Each structure stands twice: as structure tokens, then as C-alpha cells.
Amino acid sequence: MSGSCCDHAIGRSGYCCRCDSEVDDHAVRDFHYLEKGLHLSHGFVNSLKRRRSGMGYGAKKLHLALDLNHTLVHCSRVYRLSPKERYLIRQADSRDDLCRSGDLLIKLRPFAREFLREANELFIMHICTDSEPEHAEIIVKFLDPLKIYFGQRVITGRDMFWLIAVRVSR
Template identity: 40%
Template sequence: MSMLHLVLDLDHTLLHTTQLCNLTPEEDYLKIGTHPHRDVFVLETVITKLRPFVWRFLDEASKMFELYIYTKGNRYYAGLMAALLDPRKEYFPSSSRVISCEDHGIVRIYKSLDAVVGCNYSNVLILDDTEAAWTKESRDNLIVVEKYCFFRHKMGLPKCKSHAELKTDECGYLAALLEVLKVINRIFCDELAINPSGVDVRDVLQLFGNNSSRG
């Protein structure tokens, strides 16, 4: 039985990256390696915080789906983030599983499932915090996730302190989203056992209502 495909956005979905120069004075402690976060990484001129539970999420999801990264960032950035998320290349074992805006010889305005090798619209799900990033044809496959913001920069709430400033973090979102994916996968597999040639994961998604924040 073939696996479903799961296409994962990077920024604000699996992680949050900002320029080091954008850290506020109250976030500067993260530049020093003595802070308690094991999932904060300083890479050249940027700092990245992985979303809580992301490694467990990828491990569990990889048992149900073929995983892909798809970012509007460039190829170099995509490779850096893939190495943080999957240093052993267990989840994204080949370069075709990591897609950037620079792939296929053009800079794409919108993300499109046409760029994902080996999948078709009937067997792929997308997790992304931004619906508008995708072509209209791809949006029926999309689960819009809650935006993950750890640093102050680009939070959109300038008067609110960031998780980094408060020394707090999000809790439970990816774990809850994983449970939703397990249900979707189970329904799809049950339907596929009955009708091997006629199952469309978009029909399964319709059972969960609006694509926004199904998790």
C-alpha cells in the first residue's frame, strides 16, 4: 500500500528564524550557549528556534507519510533547516524531498504541488501557516496551521512580549496536529482497502470542515 505524501512548510510551521540583528535586548541571551533551549541554533547571521515537539512529530509522521520540505526560502536556507530538523537524513533522505523557491530553474511566486516529485493531488497533504503562499489548485490539500512565533521580530504584535523575551514557549500544538494526521491517515487507508483505485485525500479533508486550523 502506497503512503500518503506530507508537504511541510518551514518558517512559522516547523520553526521560527530571524536575523541575529533583529533580536531585542531581552532576547540577546539566546546568543550565548548557556541558555536552557536545546532547540535554538545560531547559524551564521540568523538564529532558529525549532517548534516544540517537532522531532517527535517528524518521527511519528514519517511512519505514515513520505515527508517533504517546501519553503519559499532559497536552496541554501532550505538545506540548513533540513539539516537541523533531520541531521541523519531519515525523514528527507534525498534532495528531491527538500524543495526551495529556486528549484526548477525559476523563482516561483506561489508554491505548487506540481513541484513535488512523485505525488499527485489525490494523495498529498500540505501543512503551512499561509494559505496565500499556494496556488489555488493546491489549497484543497492544505491544512492551515497556527503560526509559530518565538522571537519578537515579525510577530505583528509589537506591544506584546515574545516567547523568547518571556522565556516561555508554545505547548502541545504539534502533538495535537499529529493526532489529526493519524485520523486522516487511518480514514484514507480504510477507504483505500475498500476502493484501491478511487480514494482522494481531499475528500477525507472535507470531513474536517474548513482547512484553517484543523489541528
Template identity: 55%
Template sequence: MAHVISLKRPRPPASHTYTRVYFDFHFSFTPISIFLIISISSIYTQTINIRLCHSLFPLYDSDQIRVFFLPFDFRDFLLIMFVLRKHSLQPKSKRRKRSSSSRFVDFVKRLQNHVTRFKKRLTTLRDKTRNKLACLNDEKKKMKKKLHLVLDLDHTLIHTVLVSDLSEREKYLLEEADSRQDLWRCNKDSPYEFIIKLRPFVHEFLLEANKLFTMHVYTMGNSCYAQDVLKLIDPDKVYFGNRVITREASPCNKTLDLLVADTRRVVIVDDTISVWPHHKRNLLQITKYIYFRVDGTKWDSYAEEKKDESRKSGSLANVLKFLEDVHKRFEEDLDSKDLRLLIPYPCRQCCF
């Protein structure tokens, strides 16, 4: 007599055919294993009837299962293999003898528990996959819209002078350098000892600009000098990392060709226009920061007058406001691909 399990599902498509599947495992299977295979597989296959011939049942307690019929595709075949490995029961010699009704009830409970756990795992895996894909898409969009900011050092973020070039009225700074956070002496006890003064608002500028841009340093100074300065303004490499270009790589002029970035999404902040002969459209000219006396000037320096550029309304504060506005407009314009269109030209008219 044939045993039939009926599943109320639509008729399977023509592509599903009854296929003979051979399993050759060296351990025994029970009816629970066989029914579990069929039940789990029925979740994924459009099956109407699964017919088990009476001749199949004597194979339950044998060492191998030779053959049975089941409609499946490649995905179901992998699932069946998984179930066979996970749900093979103990050998017959170690199983307690139980009534057929008790075994059937136990089978139903196990089957229900397994299906429930399987659905939960499937749902969890699906949700994790969707969340991961969503995060990757968000990150990809952010990276796609990420803009780049190239910053000069001298007269843009700092002013540096040799100690030997300080005027008499400025030498008081040598005593104050150890107690001030914006003033440092470098190469002490050397003929080339120099002193560095940070431009007001520089720390706040770097902190806020880093949220909007990938920042780079581009200086005409040498590598050792650039590293000395960066130890003061970015000791943990939070803002610039290793994105530093110096005179060794670019001895004459500055060029964006040395940057790994789309030039349409780069903003340059520099006090000198002439060093950027090919990328003036990317340039925001900032007022030259001069804290110490420079040869040839007739007026007193900031250091001699013991004052400094304004923090709230100084050049860096104004440049930051402009950069924030440009970034906002670029993000709002989803079709915008060229940041340079938002920078006034010629850049001399936009000197902060």
C-alpha cells in the same frame, strides 16, 4: 524379451504421445541412470506404462545412448536433461563388479534418497517463492496506500530571525544557543548571522508522522537555507531524504505539480494559505509559530517572556492527532481514493 515398468496412474491425456528423443553425450550411462530418468520423469507425466525394448540394454555400457521412448512435454524434457547431467556415473573401467541383486538394491536406495531430496528441494523452492510473492504483494499494497505529507519550514516547524533583528530583551538567547537543543546560531561572524528556534514537539512530530507518510519539505527559502535547517532537524536524511523543494524551483507560488505523487493522497501542513492557490483542498492550516519579536507587534514575544508554545497541547501535537485520525480512516476505507475528502473545507475552519 521386453522389460516393462508399470506405474499405477490414470490413463494419460490424448496430448501425451510417445516421442522419440535423441541423446548424444560422450560418456557412458548405467541402468541406474536410465531408471532414475524414468522414475523422476514419471512424477510429472501421466504415464501408464514405460516399455523398454530388449535391444536398448546393450547400449548401457556404450559411449552413447542413441534413442529411447518416453512421453514428455517441454518441462519434463528440461528435467530429463538435468538428471542426465547430474546423475551420470563413472566410466565402466572404474566401477567395481557387483552382483545384479546387489546393484539393484543399491539402485533402489539411491533412487529413494534422490526422490526424497528432490521433493524437499521442490517444496522448499515452492515455499520460498510463495513467501517472496506474499512479501511483494504486501509491499505493493503498502506502497499503493502510502500517503504523502508536505511540510513548510518557516513559522510551521521553525522560526528564524537575523541576529541583528533581535530585541534587547532577546539577546540573552545568543549566550544560551550553545547549551540548548532547540536553538542554533548559523553564519557566525557574518553580517547575515541568523538564529533558528525549533517549534516545540517538532522531533516527536517528525518521528510519528514518518511512520504514516512519505514526507516532503516545501519552502520559499533558498536551497542553502533549507539545507542548513535540515542539518538540524534531519541530519541523517531519515525523514525527508532528498525530497526538498525550494524557491529556486518554485519562486512565486507553491504547487503539488512538482511532487511525484498522486495529489489525491497528499496532505499539506502550512501556516500560509495564499501560497497554495491551486491546492487548498489538500491544505491544513497551522497556527503561525512566532517565537521572536516581529516588527509591528505590540505584545511581547515568547522569547521576551521566556516561555514557549505547549508541547502536549500545542499546534504540532494537535496536527499530529488529526493526521493519525485521517490516516486511520483512509486505511479502513478500502474503497477510498481521495484523501482530500477527509480534510475539512474551507481549511480556515481547521486552523490548529
């Protein structure tokens, strides 16, 4: 089989999730950041974009909650780096995908910035992480220094505790 065989929106690892037909690479957009192997049809991506910009009458905007560590970045304590990884400390100042703050070394996952740029056209994005608030702040500042993507929509470990506490107390 060749070419895109169906009009369905969502596929995984080259196959449509609805009808199982094979999907052409060129007919879909890769969204492995959201889930391994996930791809979406161009038509579906365009409809998400229209929704995001409010053109779909009365359509609810879609919200996307992202974690930080192992999703957008990999974080490590400097003293926990293996001898093989220690070269990263020296490169932190010269590479724009690396940031060191105190004993924290933050490394962007490949194409994280491209992903944020594209996802921002489709979703209202939030950070929802159990990272410590101090760390989350540093990481978000590195990812989104101008607050274009997340604004104030960052929920951290401590905030999550309060969210749960409020729910339980009701």
C-alpha cells in the same frame, strides 16, 4: 457526554468533524502540527501507519509537504532580535532546540522532533519552502542531520521557481 462517541477519523478541538459528537482526549492523537486543533482517531492513525509501511495492498502512500519557517522552526536574523530575545544567542550552543549559523538563529517549535518522528511513520515527508536554498539547507541539516525524514526531498524557493517555469512553458 463522555468518552468517544463515534468511529470517525478526523476531529477538531474536541469534536468530530463528521457528526459533531464530543471526543475523548484519550481516544485521539493530537495533530495540531498539521492544522490547529486537529486530532485523528487511533484507528485512523494505525491505518495510515499500515499504508506507510506498504502493508495495505496497492494502497498509495500518503505524502506530506511541510514548510520550514513558522511550521517546524522559527528563524530570525540575529540583528533583528529584540533586546528581550538576545539571550537566545548566548544559549544557542547549549540548547538542542537552538542553532546559530552566521546571522541566522533557528529555533525549533515545541515538540518538532517528536512530531517528525511520529509523522515519519505515517507519511513520506517533503520540505516545500520558499526559504532561500542556503537557509533551507542549514535548517534541514539541523532538523534532520542523518536525512532520515526528508532524504533528498527538499524543494526550495529556487526549485519552486523552476517548477513553475516548467509548468508555464508547457
